[in-house]
Amino acid sequence: xxxxxxxxxxxxxxxxxxxxxxxxxxxxxxxxxxxxxxxxxxxxxxxxxxxxxxxxxxxxxxxxxxxxxxxxxxxxxxxxxxxxxxxxxxxxxxxxxxxxxxxxxxxxxxxxxxxxxxxxxxxxxxxxxxxxxxxxxxxxxxxxxxxxxxxxxxxxxxxxxxxxxxxxxxxxxxxxxxxxxxxxxxxxxxxxxxxxxxxxxxxxxxxxxxxxxxxxxxxxxxxxxxxxxxxxxxxxxxxxxxxxxxxxxxxxxxxxxxxxxxxxxxxxxxxxxxxxxxxxxxxxxxxxxxxxxxxxxxxxxxxxxxxxxxxxxxxxxxxxxxxxxxxxxxxxxxxxxxxxx
Amino acid sequence: xxxxxxxxxxxxxxxxxxxxxxxxxxxxxxxxxxxxxxxxxxxxxxxxxxxxxxxxxxxxxxxxxxxxxxxxxxxxxxxxxxxxxxxxxxxxxxx
Numbered sequence: 395x396x397x398x399x400x401x402x403x404x405x406x407x408x409x410x411x412x413x414x415x416x417x418x419x420x421x422x423x424x425x426x427x428x429x430x431x432x433x434x435x436x437x438x439x440x441x442x443x444x445x446x447x448x449x450x451x452x453x454x455x456x457x458x459x460x461x462x463x464x465x466x467x468x469x470x471x472x473x474x475x476x477x478x479x480x481x482x483x484x485x486x487x488x489x490x491x492x493x494x495x496x497x498x499x500x501x502x503x504x505x506x507x508x509x510x511x512x513x514x515x516x517x518x519x520x521x522x523x524x525x526x527x528x529x530x531x532x533x534x535x536x537x538x539x540x541x542x543x544x545x546x547x548x549x550x551x552x553x554x555x556x557x558x559x560x561x562x563x564x565x566x567x568x569x570x571x572x573x574x575x576x577x578x579x580x581x582x583x584x585x586x587x588x589x590x591x592x593x594x595x596x597x598x599x600x601x602x603x604x605x606x607x608x609x610x611x612x613x614x615x616x617x618x619x620x621x622x623x624x625x626x627x628x629x630x631x632x633x634x635x636x637x638x639x640x641x642x643x644x645x646x647x648x649x650x651x652x653x654x655x656x657x658x659x660x661x662x663x664x665x666x667x668x669x670x671x672x673x674x675x676x677x678x679x680x681x682x683x684x685x686x687x688x689x690x691x692x693x694x695x696x697x698x699x700x701x702x703x704x705x706x707x708x709x710x711x712x713x714x715x716x717x718x719x720x721x722x723x724x725x726x727x728x729x730x731x732x733x734x735x
Numbered sequence: 736x737x738x739x740x741x742x743x744x745x746x747x748x749x750x751x752x753x754x755x756x757x758x759x760x761x762x763x764x765x766x767x768x769x770x771x772x773x774x775x776x777x778x779x780x781x782x783x784x785x786x787x788x789x790x791x792x793x794x795x796x797x798x799x800x801x802x803x804x805x806x807x808x809x810x811x812x813x814x815x816x817x818x819x820x821x822x823x824x825x826x827x828x829x830x
Contacts, residue, residue, distance in 0.1 A: 414752035424774040572768035625766055642765050
């Protein structure tokens with residue numbers, strides 16, 4: 395009996411490639427599409443009721459001003475002192491001045507929230523800075539896609555923002571893309587494994603960034619971690635541009651960016667940089683992003699998920715020009731519009 | 736056994752292709768956890784099991800082949816001892 399004739403080599407190679415494709419499809423299915431993990435938090439750190447929000451007492455003065463070519467101005471701040479401020483209550487430093495420069499992209503002022511968005515250009519990149527003042531830490535919110543913690547849940551930032559009545563939102567750290575990394579949202583701990591540099595916003599309004607090896611989750615919980623992100627890297631080290639970044643060269647190079655900066659308790663900034671669009675904006679390297687935050691006057695800053703994810707939404711409209719129109723994300727950082735509106 | 740080894744070899748090839756793709760993806764976006772996710776870990780375990788099975792099959796096959804070759808050599812030696820003109824030697828009884 396003659397041995398069986400082997401299959402043609404082209405067919406064998408094709409079948410192997412088909413097998414590789416099938417395995418990758420299964421990988422993508424489990425990694426991105428299927429909804430996995432529990433939606434329950436591991437631990438409540440601060441604020442027993444995560445849905446608690448501060449009710450504004452006065453009707454906000456809302457205005458959106460169209461962008462102009464060269465908006466250089468930053469808002470004038472005149473804090474009103476308060477005798478006994480509680481941790482997380484920033485009434486003492488919340489600016490009472492309601493006047494906003496006319497050159498800004500957009501603004502929103504209420505009794506508890508003050509947002510001023512400006513459009514800037516530097517390093518061949520166009521970026522948007524949202525300067526945010528809050529009166530209470532609970533004004534600083536984060537939201538999951540579908541209001542559910544878990545991998546595989548993703549929606550456009552505009553959809554998540556709209557579902558949460560957000561006046562301002564930016565894409566978060568895309569925690570759903572990974573199976574590890576700190577996830578603390580609105581006072582609840584969802585994931586406690588450290589996989590990269592960490593950013594923690596404490597209930598007293600202080601935001602601190604940590605290198606991967608120096609972060610202690612127990613200490614952060616004890617201190618009252620209110621929000622926690624894992625993407626990174628940390629952008630400011632002792633007021634300076636870090637000598638090196640805890641990430642790969644691909645992340646370090648020019649990219650669209652989404653990042654958060656911290657001035658003082660109750661005063662933050664969100665930055666979205668457009669990129670990968672020649673003739674409009676090339677994006678920023680991490681070094682340029684660090685320098686931008688230092689120039690803004692921030693004492694701490696942290697890089698969130700950028701690239702196609704980077705998106706800023708103001709008043710239900712996309713502020714920046716996301717690469718390829720943006721994409722669905724698993725979480726956002728947002729500030730809620732006043733109910734009185 | 737040869738068919739079994741052939742199938743295992745192709746599975747190893749497929750897993751290798753998948754991991755090369757994941758390593759390249761990981762270089763571009765390490766924060767997505769392409770190599771550290773649960774699915775990747777499952778793939779790694781399956782890959783290891785396939786490699787173990789293929790290795791065991793290969794070693795067993797090689798040993799069987801070596802044993803067979805030794806038998807043939809012994810048989811050839813016996814033929815040499817008896818002489819080329821002699822008849823075929825009596826069959827060896829397997830133990």
